[in-house]
Amino acid sequence: MSVVFKRIRYVDLNAKQKENYNYQKASAVLADYGYVTLRLSDDWQGADFIAQHIDGRTFIRVQLKSRPAFAKKYIGKDLYIAFFDGASWYLYPHDRVLDQLLDTSQVAQTLSWAERGGYSWRSAPDVLRRLLESYKLSS
Numbered sequence: 001m002s003v004v005f006k007r008i009r010y011v012d013l014n015a016k017q018k019e020n021y022n023y024q025k026a027s028a029v030l031a032d033y034g035y036v037t038l039r040l041s042d043d044w045q046g047a048d049f050i051a052q053h054i055d056g057r058t059f060i061r062v063q064l065k066s067r068p069a070f071a072k073k074y075i076g077k078d079l080y081i082a083f084f085d086g087a088s089w090y091l092y093p094h095d096r097v098l099d100q101l102l103d104t105s106q107v108a109q110t111l112s113w114a115e116r117g118g119y120s121w122r123s124a125p126d127v128l129r130r131l132l133e134s135y136k137l138s139s
Contacts, residue, residue, distance in 0.1 A: 022064055023049060026082045029089045029137050037062075046077045062091070068128055069120035070098045070107070085124050092135035100131050 013021060027037040027049075035051040047061035063074065065083040068090070074081075079094045102108045105127050113119045124132060 018066065019048075019064065022066065022082075022084065025084065026062075026064060026089060026091075030091070033137065046074050046079050051080075063094070065120070067120050067122055068124045068132070070094065070101065070113075070118065072113075072117035089137040090124075090132050090135050091137055092132055097131055097135070101128065104131070 034054040038050045048064040049062050051060045060080050062080045062082050074094045081094050082091045107119050
């Protein structure tokens, strides 16, 4: 049997396929930083996967997103958020960056944050890019 490899278009994938695709891409980038990943089937404590460093001591719980996002339901869960923006992956500690964002922006005053408990952007605005610069992963 002959296998034909044809590149797919991300925009043609359904939501579950996009999540699987993003998990594989994030895992590949994290491998360059000494992490192996374990996919979770049920959003355990808010995490989509666990990343374990080769040092054997560092474990991080990661929520995979298609865009930069924050949610009240993630506060206090020691989660990292991973997302792809343009040409770069970001992996940031949710609560730490959220505290900085709430101090430097109007997010806390938005209807989305106040009533629905979350806030996201299609693409990171400049104020958020500055906060996330140290969490940018090169691929």
